[in-house]
Amino acid sequence: MEQAAKNEVFSLKDMSVHYGSSLAVDSVNLPIYENEITALIGPSGCGKSTVLRSLNRMNDLIPSAKVGGEVLYHGQDMYGSDVDPVQVRKVIGMVFQKPNPFPKSIYDNIAFGPQTLGMKGNMDEIVEGALKQAALWDDVKDRLKDNAFGMSGGQQQRLCIARAIAVKPDVILMDEPCSALDPISTFKIEDLMMELKKDYTIVIVTHNMQQAARVADRTAFFTVDTSRGEGSRVGTLVEHDETTKIFSNPSDERTLDYVTGKFG
Amino acid sequence: MALGVNPGLFLNNPSSFRPEEAGYRPAILGTIQLIGGVILIIVPLGISAATYLELFADRTRWYNRIIELNIQNLAGVPSIVFGILGLAFIVRGIFDLGFVVAAGSMTVAILVLPTVILASREAIRAVPSSLLDGALALGATRLQAVRKMVLPAAAPGMLTGVILAVARAIGEAAPLLLVGAATFVTFDPNFWDGGYSALPVMIYSYAGRPQEEFHVLAAAGVLVMLVVLFFINSIAVWLRARFERTW
Known part of the structure; x- marks a missing residue:
């Protein structure tokens, strides 16, 4: 019952996403709480990435994508006509599946966001602060002017996290951030996430169930609904709950089958 | 005759009866001005057109589809057609510039613009x-993201397009004949005023004369043109290398 006291950062209410005329995700009802890590898990094509990308309006970049229902951010409709997607992305940062550092120096990678948004303050301090928060400062403090492509994959991903932190967001969305990384780098990122959830709300999409079990406070399980007629593949939210419950005693049989490895 | 280049080839004005003293001076200056003008037009126009089409245009709109189709078709139109268009609309007509270098630059720029646009789009797509x-x-706006990330990353590819376009522009004689490049000019060209010539036109004129010496002069002119081309391309290659280092 302690959840009742928690702040809802996002509330998805009967949310759906269409790509053109085909329905990709249907009737998602999901709360996401402040200073928690929420994991979205499920088999390929279940719409978990689509849901994630609708939380900072990255779906807007696909012209045919259309979000229905309601996505509330601190009670405010994120898809309201008066909401500027650019403003949304300033407060809701994103880390992508493949590390995507800019073809610039480590320093400039971090500084790009604050500079572009016209943030005030000493840029050196902003860069140092972000790198320290991403536990990357000690690795790179002597080569800030080096090209970011010279870093290892895990470091690049932590740089992308640092880059997202540098603009002081409220939420960090992570789209399978460790799928391209080795186990040690993955462990470092998970460690970092545990650290970051003190200051940020984190939503992570992952294929790796152990990862969800390790880091997430709450887990939402999605699956593909093929029962709606010939060839239709609609992503649906099966259930969401505290992670321990999802993995030990889920209320839906499909969740149990998935987390015990019977399919997916 | 001693081996080596007689500087008069570059420095002297043409002559119709003394081939040993005839040179390419007005034609070289004309070509440099002409190509300079072409670059000034095609770089901003070509890059902004490519950026619009690749990153901002809604491809389902009919007008964008027409623009796209036209650009692809224009790349295959014979250059003489552009010459006639230039004569009708740039030398006379809307712009009414007269037979000046600027008119030549604009005509040739339109001729090579599709090359720049297509290459630049290719470069943007490769980012x-x-x-x-x-x-x-x-939280960057689309314009900020494009200007600060995509365009710098695409710049080397775009410059390649400009190099290709310039290489083509420099050898064009047909459209220039229509927009006023004269075969015989004995004074330095002025961009906005007065007659001008260009290397391919001058070569064409020398090659058509009866005296054997003028034919040799035409051959030398081809070499001069290659040198000018090489010079312009070197600048482009240098610029490209610089861009590649800074991003």
């Missing part, structure tokens, strides 16, 4: 979309 996504996810 990984993760770069754009990464910038947008930080």
Whole structure:
């Protein structure tokens, strides 16, 4: 019952996403709480990435994508006509599946966001602060002017996290951030996430169930609904709950089958 | 005759009866001005057109589809057609510039613009979309993301397009004949005023004379043109290398 006291950062209410005329995700009802890590898990094509990308309006970049229902951010409709997607992305940062550092120096990678948004303050301090928060400062403090492509994959991903932190967001969305990384780098990122959830709300999409079990406070399980007629593949939210419950005693049989490895 | 280049080839004005003293001076200056003008037109126009079409245009709109179709078709139109268009609309007509270098530049620029646009679009397409996504996810506007991330990354490819376009522009004689490049000019050209010549036109004129010496002069002119081309391309290659280092 302690959840009742928690702040809802996002509330998805009967949310759906269409790509053109085909329905990709249907009737998602999901709360996401402040200073928690929420994991979205499920088999390929279940719409978990689509849901994630609708939380900072990255779906807007696909012209045919259309979000229905309601996505509330601190009670405010994120898809309201008066909401500027650019403003949304300033407060809701994103880390992508493949590390995507800019073809610039480590320093400039971090500084790009604050500079572009016209943030005030000493840029050196902003860069140092972000790198320290991403536990990357000690690795790179002597080569800030080096090209970011010279870093290892895990470091690049932590740089992308640092880059997202540098603009002081409220939420960090992570789209399978460790799928391209080795186990040690993955462990470092998970460690970092545990650290970051003190200051940020984190939503992570992952294929790796152990990862969800390790880091997430709450887990939402999605699956593909093929029962709606010939060839239709609609992503649906099966259930969401505290992670321990999802993995030990889920209320839906499909969740149990998935987390015990019977399919997916 | 001693081996080596007689500087008069570059420095002297043409002569109709003394081939040993005839040179390419007005034609070289004309070509440099002409190509300079072409670059000034095609770089901003070509890059902004490519950026619009690749990153901003809604491809389902009919007008964007027409623009796209036209650009592809224009790349295959014979150059003489552009010459006639230049004569009708730039030398006379709307712009009414008269037979000046500027008119030649504009005509040739339109001729080579499709090359620049197509190459620039190719370069933009080659930039990984993760770069754009990464910038947008930080709260940059689309314009900021394009200007600060995509265009610098595409710059080397775009410059390649400009090099290709310039290489083509420099050898064009047909459209220039129609927009006023004279075969015989004995004074330095002025961009906005008065007659001018260009290397391919001058070569064409020398090659058509009866005296054997003028034919040799025409051959030398081809070499001069290659040198000018090489010079312009070197600048472009240098610029490209610089761009590649800074991003």
